[in-house]
Amino acid sequence: MSWEAEIEELRRREAMAYRMGGEDKIKRQHDGGKLTVRERIEALLDKGSFREVGAIAGRGNYDGSNEFVELSPSNFVFGRGKIDGRHVVVGGDDFTVRGGAADASIWAKQVQSEQMANELRLPIVRLVDGTGGGGSVKSLEIDGRTYVPANPGWEWVVANMGTVPVVALALGSVAGLGAARAVTSHYSLMVKGISQMFIAGPPVVARIGEDLTKEELGGADIHTRNGAVDDAVESEAEAFERTRRFLSYLPSSVYGLPPRGAPAADPDRRDEWLIEAVPKDRRKVYDMRKILRSIFDQDSFFEIGRMSGRSVIAGLARLDGWPVAVLASDPRVYGGGWTADASLKVTRFVDMAETFHLPVVHLVDIPGFVIGLEAERTATIRHGARALAAVYQATVPWCSIVVRKAFGVAGAAHMNAKRFKYRYAWPSGDWGSLPIEGGVEAAYRAEIAAASDPAAHRAAIEERLNQYRSPFRTAEAFLIEQIIDPRETRPLLCEFAAIAAPLREAGPRSFHMRP
Numbered sequence: 001m002s003w004e005a006e007i008e009e010l011r012r013r014e015a016m017a018y019r020m021g022g023e024d025k026i027k028r029q030h031d032g033g034k035l036t037v038r039e040r041i042e043a044l045l046d047k048g049s050f051r052e053v054g055a056i057a058g059r060g061n062y063d064g065s066n067e068f069v070e071l072s073p074s075n076f077v078f079g080r081g082k083i084d085g086r087h088v089v090v091g092g093d094d095f096t097v098r099g100g101a102a103d104a105s106i107w108a109k110q111v112q113s114e115q116m117a118n119e120l121r122l123p124i125v126r127l128v129d130g131t132g133g134g135g136s137v138k139s140l141e142i143d144g145r146t147y148v149p150a151n152p153g154w155e156w157v158v159a160n161m162g163t164v165p166v167v168a169l170a171l172g173s174v175a176g177l178g179a180a181r182a183v184t185s186h187y188s189l190m191v192k193g194i195s196q197m198f199i200a201g202p203p204v205v206a207r208i209g210e211d212l213t214k215e216e217l218g219g220a221d222i223h224t225r226n227g228a229v230d231d232a233v234e235s236e237a238e239a240f241e242r243t244r245r246f247l248s249y250l251p252s253s254v255y256g257l258p259p260r261g262a263p264a265a266d267p268d269r270r271d272e273w274l275i276e277a278v279p280k281d282r283r284k285v286y287d288m289r290k291i292l293r294s295i296f297d298q299d300s301f302f303e304i305g306r307m308s309g310r311s312v313i314a315g316l317a318r319l320d321g322w323p324v325a326v327l328a329s330d331p332r333v334y335g336g337g338w339t340a341d342a343s344l345k346v347t348r349f350v351d352m353a354e355t356f357h358l359p360v361v362h363l364v365d366i367p368g369f370v371i372g373l374e375a376e377r378t379a380t381i382r383h384g385a386r387a388l389a390a391v392y393q394a395t396v397p398w399c400s401i402v403v404r405k406a407f408g409v410a411g412a413a414h415m416n417a418k419r420f421k422y423r424y425a426w427p428s429g430d431w432g433s434l435p436i437e438g439g440v441e442a443a444y445r446a447e448i449a450a451a452s453d454p455a456a457h458r459a460a461i462e463e464r465l466n467q468y469r470s471p472f473r474t475a476e477a478f479l480i481e482q483i484i485d486p487r488e489t490r491p492l493l494c495e496f497a498a499i500a501a502p503l504r505e506a507g508p509r510s511f512h513m514r515p
Contacts (some may be wrong), residue, residue, distance in 0.1 A: 009068075013056040016071040021096030029096055033194050034172060035236055037077050038093040040127050042347060044090060044240045045081035052079035053116070073097060074106040075130075078113040080122065083244050086252060089117040094128030095172055099130050108316035111153030118156055123165040125243055128182045129172035151177065157184050162355060162512030165250045167243050170195045170229065171236060185245045185300035186352055187304065188229045189239045190220040195232075197223055227308035227341055237434045245302055249316040249323040250356050254508050257357055258323040260501070264297045267320040267494040268326055274486040278404055278428040285331040288313060288363065291403070292328060294489040302328065309345030311336050311370075316358070319490075319497035325353035325396075329365035331404070337370040338387070338410040346387040346413070350394050351513035359397040359500040361493060362415060368408035374506075381409075388413045393511060397500035397506050399423060401489060402480070406431040424484045424492060429471040436465050 020026060020036060029036055032049060035043065041050055046394075052385040069161050075098055078091035091113035117124035159185065160166050168185035172179075174197045180212035182188055190197065198205070198218035205217060220232035233239045251258050271294045278286050294299050296317040303315040327349065329336035338346070353360050369380050400415045400423040411431065414454055415423060434442070440461050441448070451457035474480045484492065 002115070008325050009055070013068075013071050017055050017058065017073040020073065020094055021075075021098075032172075034095070034129070036096060037094045037127060040092055040171065040240075041077065041079075041081070041090055044125065044127075044243065045083060045088075046085065048474070049082040050079055050090075051081065052077065053112070054078070054106075057106050057109060060196045074109055076106065076109045076113075078116075080116070080120075083123075083125075083247055084246055086247070088120050088121075089113055089120070089124040089246070090127065091124065093129040093178065095129040107152045111156065113128055114153055114156035114160055117164050117166075119162050121164060121255055123247055123250070123252055124160060124169070124234055126166070126168040126181055126185070128168055128170050128174050128178045130174065131176045132177045138461050142181065151180075157354070161186070162508060164253045165356065167246060168195050169236075169239050169243065172238070173197075173201060173218075174179065175199070175201045183228055185473065186250075186355075187243075188231075189242060190223060190229050190232045191236055191239055192220050192232050192234055194236075195220055197229065197291065222382070224305075224307040227305065227344060230305045232307075243511070246304075247315070249318075249358070251506075254355060255506050257504050257506055261297075261300075261318050261321040261323070263321040264318070264494070266298075267336060268491045269488065270487040272487060272491065277486060278426065280428075282404075282430065285335075287332075288328050288330050288385060288403075290364070291363065292317070292326065293491060294327070297321065299385075304349070305345055309339065309342035311339060312342040312345050314345055314349040317361075319361075322429035322492040322497035322501055324497060324500075325349065325358040325360045326363075328363035329403070331365050331406075334370050336365040336405065337367050338379045338380070338384055339370045339412075343380065343383035345389040347383070347390040348513060349386070350390040353396055353397060354390075354394045354509050355512040357396060357504045357506065359497065360394065360399070361496070362398070362400045364400055364402045364406050364411070364414040365404040366407065366411045366414060367405045367498065369410045371454065384410055384413075392416045392418075395509070397422070397503050399493065399496045399500075400429065401493075402426065402429045404428050404430055405435070407435055408433060419438065421481055422496065423480075424482050425471055425475075425480045425487070426489075428488050429472060429480065429483070431471075431474070432467065436456075436462055436469065440465070 011502045015349060026036055056071060058071050060068055061070045063069050075094040076091065077094055080087060091110065166185040168182040168188045170182045170190045172195060172379050174182055179197045179199060196218040197216040202212055202214055202217055205212060223229040234244060249258060274294060277291055296319060300318040301315055302317065303313065305314055306368050311330055311333040313330050315326045317324055327346065369375065369384050398415050402423065402425040406414055440458055444461050448454045448458050471483055475483055
């Protein structure tokens with residue numbers, strides 16, 4: 001009366017599933033410098049925590065007597081597990097089974113992984129390798145028909161962008177639907193040398209006359225610079241480490257709040273060198289990342305998207321243990337001016353902060369939008385206006401530190417001017433509608449042209465106007481609330497984080513981050 005025989009049959013089928021595409025295909029995966037999907041899941045999750053769903057789903061082979069012979073497993077593996085003790089959902093493509101193509105997939109598994117994350121309110125990590133269940137022309141012969149395109153379960157993919165943290169790792173040559181799954185995420189990674197991403201791969205692109213290698217068409221250098229993918233790493237192990245770290249700053253879903261880490265041992269730290277971090281010569285640049293490392297908890301700054309929109313720095317950090325979203329200017333790139341891609345970066349990052357209830361700290365040195373023909377060709381003002389809208393729509397607590405410049409429309413995007421202005425300025429603050437150096441030419445053009453010595457006259461006007469440039473004059477009119485000693489920045493920001501913590505409200509927002 002025992003079910004032992006059935007359990008033995010279950011174990012036999014599970015063993016077949018665990019063999020994946022077979023020894024030859026696994027060897028090919030390893031020879032290509034890649035782990036198998038099951039090795040990836042083991043490396044990502046806390047040891048022994050993975051609970052697979054649908055392990056024996058696939059295509060059963062039966063003999064003439066209808067007796068089971070062998071299982072060809074589905075090429076998608078998913079389930080739940082833990083990262084640093086917190087439950088997550090993980091789903092990955094098995095490239096050893098038909099290269100991840102659609103004719104080896106079972107759509108319901110991929111769909112259910114997204115639905116599981118959404119309804120259980122758990123973060124989801126996608127391990128994308130191949131087409132990610134996308135199309136294959138072989139399905140024409142197998143199915144004996146074609147179909148009108150649809151992406152089953154895409155409603156869950158979209159819904160998860162506003163519900164749970166989504167991380168996508170492109171871990172091979174990712175195309176079509178696989179590429180769409182990779183970029184529809186809050187944080188995405190590629191591995192240099194083994195990851196490429198494209199709408200269609202080189203064999204298809206060759207039909208339009210472009211003969212390119214996989215790296216030339218869709219390597220990490222391309223997609224980290226154009227902003228399609230956030231970051232590139234050197235190894236899969238590093239990708240898993242960055243995934244764990246990214247998730248540590250976020251709640252499991254929008255229905256919770258970002259967890260506080262261990263309180264800092266030095267919330268009142270004052271680094272003396274900050275008093276001279278910004279040169280008095282406005283033409284000289286400085287290292288904003290060094291400032292970030294000083295004012296946030298030690299080793300807590302986690303930069304995202306460093307290679308795209310490079311005049312803007314974005315990332316996550318902690319202040320006395322409290323997680324915050326960080327925006328900052330990089331004066332080494334366009335002097336901190338906003339380009340079209342920098343504006344896109346701001347929009348996307350502010351939307352993520354709003355989605356997951358992260359207070360924003362903004363270190364400001366924005367001379368305005370980058371100008372010129374390229375700026376006009378790339379619709380900088382359109383993308384800049386969207387970034388400004390994102391800032392004004394955000395409801396999370398917000399603190400700005402005006403480190404140096406804040407000019408024009410882009411400078412006005414340092415915070416929502418209609419909210420209570422929780423902001424400070426360093427004595428190096430310099431602001432207005434236009435910098436004097438460039439604005440004089442426009443405002444006094446006729447006067448300068450009529451002068452006997454135009455250069456000397458322009459210099460005299462600049463000297464006269466510079467008398468009114470002092471940030472203390474702005475403070476006299478209470479148009480900047482407080483000028484601070486730069487060395488006080490960390491203690492004041494730690495205070496901000498503590499004040500902001502109880503103001504964070506769990507729950508979905510009226511808008512959320514889109515891909």
